[in-house]
Amino acid sequence: MTAKRWWMGVSAAVLAAGVLAGCARSETGGAGEAEDGGPLAVSMALTQVGEIPAKDNAVEKLLEEYTETELDIQWIPQSAYDEKVSVMMASKEMPKIIKLNYVPLVINAIRSGDFWEIGPYLPEYPNLSAQDEQHYKNISVEGKIYGVPLFRDMGRATFNYRKDWLDKLGLDIPTNPDEWYEAQKAFVTGDPDGNGKDDTYGWMLDKQYNTGISALLTRLAVANGSVNKWGIVDGKMTPDFTQPEFFEVLSMFRRMYEEKLINQDFAVLDGSEVGLKFDAGTAGFGNSVAGALKSQHERLTKADPDAVVDNSGFIGPDGIRLAGEPGHNGFLAIPKSSVKTEDELKRILAFLDDMMNEDAANLLVRGIKDVHYADTDDGKTEITDFDAFQLEVKPYRDNLLYVEGYNTKPLKDTPQGEKGTRMAKENLQYAVPNEALTLTSAMYSERGNELETMIGDAMTKYIMGEIDEAGWQKEIENWRKAGGDEVIREFQESYDSIHK
Numbered sequence: 001m002t003a004k005r006w007w008m009g010v011s012a013a014v015l016a017a018g019v020l021a022g023c024a025r026s027e028t029g030g031a032g033e034a035e036d037g038g039p040l041a042v043s044m045a046l047t048q049v050g051e052i053p054a055k056d057n058a059v060e061k062l063l064e065e066y067t068e069t070e071l072d073i074q075w076i077p078q079s080a081y082d083e084k085v086s087v088m089m090a091s092k093e094m095p096k097i098i099k100l101n102y103v104p105l106v107i108n109a110i111r112s113g114d115f116w117e118i119g120p121y122l123p124e125y126p127n128l129s130a131q132d133e134q135h136y137k138n139i140s141v142e143g144k145i146y147g148v149p150l151f152r153d154m155g156r157a158t159f160n161y162r163k164d165w166l167d168k169l170g171l172d173i174p175t176n177p178d179e180w181y182e183a184q185k186a187f188v189t190g191d192p193d194g195n196g197k198d199d200t201y202g203w204m205l206d207k208q209y210n211t212g213i214s215a216l217l218t219r220l221a222v223a224n225g226s227v228n229k230w231g232i233v234d235g236k237m238t239p240d241f242t243q244p245e246f247f248e249v250l251s252m253f254r255r256m257y258e259e260k261l262i263n264q265d266f267a268v269l270d271g272s273e274v275g276l277k278f279d280a281g282t283a284g285f286g287n288s289v290a291g292a293l294k295s296q297h298e299r300l301t302k303a304d305p306d307a308v309v310d311n312s313g314f315i316g317p318d319g320i321r322l323a324g325e326p327g328h329n330g331f332l333a334i335p336k337s338s339v340k341t342e343d344e345l346k347r348i349l350a351f352l353d354d355m356m357n358e359d360a361a362n363l364l365v366r367g368i369k370d371v372h373y374a375d376t377d378d379g380k381t382e383i384t385d386f387d388a389f390q391l392e393v394k395p396y397r398d399n400l401l402y403v404e405g406y407n408t409k410p411l412k413d414t415p416q417g418e419k420g421t422r423m424a425k426e427n428l429q430y431a432v433p434n435e436a437l438t439l440t441s442a443m444y445s446e447r448g449n450e451l452e453t454m455i456g457d458a459m460t461k462y463i464m465g466e467i468d469e470a471g472w473q474k475e476i477e478n479w480r481k482a483g484g485d486e487v488i489r490e491f492q493e494s495y496d497s498i499h500k
Contacts, residue, residue: 039070040347043095043338045088046399047330048075053395058368063396066360067351075395089114094335096348099399100147101330102139102438104445110141115333116345119145125349127356131403132428135327140438143498147331148352151403154327155427156289157219157314160296164308165192165284175315177224177252181261187284188261204283205253205266206274210459211452213325213434216287217253217459221246222323222432223314229323230436230491237436237492239484241455242476250472253463267460279303290424294417311420313427324431329398355400361407364400367393380412439498441490447483455479 052075053060064071074095076084082101088094089109100106109115119136122129128148135149166172166183169190174180180202186192187202203216210217218240222228225245231238240246256262263269278286279299288296288311297309313320332352339345354360366373366381372389373381383389404411405425413421444451458475461467467475480488 039064039068040351041072042069042097042348042351043072043074044097044099044332045074045076045085045095046099046395047081048077049395049398050391051395053392057392058371059363059392059396062363062368063355063360066357066363067354069351092335092337094338096338096344097332097334097352099150099330100333102326102328107141110146110333114337115146115335116339117144117146118148118334118345118349121346121349125353127353127407128349128401130406132327134324134431134433138326138433138437139328139331140498142440142494147333148401149328149331150399151401152325152327152329153290153404153424153428154324154433155313155322155429155431156291156325156424157214157322157431158288158290158293158311158423158427159219159314160278160286160288160293160309160311162192162284162307163310164306167308168192173312173315176317177220177248180220181252181255183285184256184261185259192284193281199282201261201263201277201283202285203256203287204263204269204274204277206269206271207267208271209266210456213323214287214289215323217246217249219287219314219323220252221249223316223321224249225316225318225321227435228432229434230439231432232435232495237439237488237495239488241459247472250459250462254465257463258465267464281307290427291420293420293423294414297414297416309416311423313423313430320427320430321432322427322430324433326437332401352401356402356407358407361402362409364393364397364402365404365408366411375409376412378412380410381408382412435495436491439491439494441487441494443483443486443490448487451479451483451487454482455484 060071060073063069072095082103082105085098085100086105088098089105092114119140122136122145131151132154134154135151136145138154139145139147139149161173165187169183169186169192171183171186172179174183184202187200189198191198191200193200205216209215218229221240221243226240226243226249227233227238229240231240233243241250253262257264257266274283275286277283278296281300281304286296290311293309293311296311300307300309313322315321334345334348339348355364362369362381366383367389369375370384372383372385372393374384376382402408404421410418411421412418441448455475458467458472458479461475462469462472
């Protein structure tokens with residue numbers, strides 16, 4: 001279903017209200033224009049990024065000009081953000097726009113009716129409704145939309161690899177567990193760095209190999225055909241670790257561990273240590289994201305000028321399949337306590353939409369022309385003062401609405417930088433969503449962390465040979481009895497209620 005079709009799935013009555021919103025907007029002539037014809041006053045609570053920008057700085061003044069608004073931004077330190085937002089919500093003293101994180105406290109406030117449901121209005125705002133529907137689904141509560149996501153790429157999952165090592169060993173990019181095993185063995189025993197020692201690895205695991213949205217085990221299992229954490233299999237909500245495609249990858253790591261083809265200390269090794277090993281030329285594969293290719297290449301070639309780093313999406317028997325990421329860095333919500341009427345809601349939405357028009361979009365992702373960036377002869381743009389950009393533009397970019405490449409010219413970069421940016425966009429089509437990302441389960445809320453630790457520890461035991469396949473199946477049964485079956489049932493009910 002396309003974004004447009006999804007937006008059109010609302011009631012005729014609400015659509016009619018949306019059409020009226022569009023009419024009202026065209027009559028006033030300015031998206032952010034107030035009822036008296038002056039700039040619309042917009043207060044916002046955002047996360048502090050770096051130093052707090054000076055009031056009325058050039059970037060903020062231009063944003064106000066482009067959106068016909070007067071902005072009043074409260075910058076809150078990241079470390080105190082959720083606590084401060086909690087106090088605001090409890091007191092009902094909130095600005096007109098507040099950045100929220102998708103956490104239980106916020107979800108409960110949404111269920112209590114503290115924020116406007118904006119989904120039915122979105123079709124009337126061309127920039128907001130032009131973005132992929134999955135961004136909005138990933139911040140939905142019980143299938144409804146209560147904010148505009150701070151858009152981030154969902155198809156970022158890639159791995160870096162030493163192309164010079166693959167070429168030297170006559171190998172192609174692996175596409176299944178058997179090929180991953182063969183490449184791993186070649187990287188360990190084939191002396192790809194030419195120093196006469198078996199002192200290199202392909203993959204190196206760390207203690208978070210099976211946790212979080214970028215877990216290597218999850219990414220490889222999804223490429224091999226598994227669901228992404230949770231998915232629908234034969235019409236039923238299913239956790240990934242019950243899938244044969246997942247077990248095949250788990251068993252691949254068990255074989256590598258048994259044959260000492262992966263580092264034996266992975267259960268206690270910090271992820272940053274693995275990154276340093278790649279930088280030092282010890283590892284040939286690196287779990288990464290598309291946009292990191294440039295920095296990875298630059299770090300490694302400082303130590304080894306002859307190294308060649310490339311990257312790829314995770315490929316499996318059915319081609320590229322990527323573990324999709326949430327696609328947001330929080331979302332901008334509109335409290336009912338500060339925006340009292342539907343008319344004002346529409347004006348605030350118009351302001352958010354205008355933020356993605358070409359002039360404002362360029363401001364937020366590139367800065368001010370001939371101050372932070374310049375146009376190039378080949379129709380691109382390049383950042384000319386990166387330090388000033390980080391200080392003066394980044395606080396707004398990281399908190400407000402933008403999509404790299406949407407209403408902006410391409411950024412001129414190194415070949416690795418441009419490939420990383422391009423892949424993050426192109427790979428969206430291969431992203432497999434986590435179907436339980438916004439579902440509810442009382443048992444998961446109560447015991448989710450405990451259950452995830454239980455099954456995660458079992459994965460490590462299996463890889464390290466402490467349990468066999470029968471033991472692994474027993475661990476799954478234990479997980480089910482400890483509350484896992486209840487989580488499955490509740491996620492299924494939540495999914496069915498949304499998709500009925």
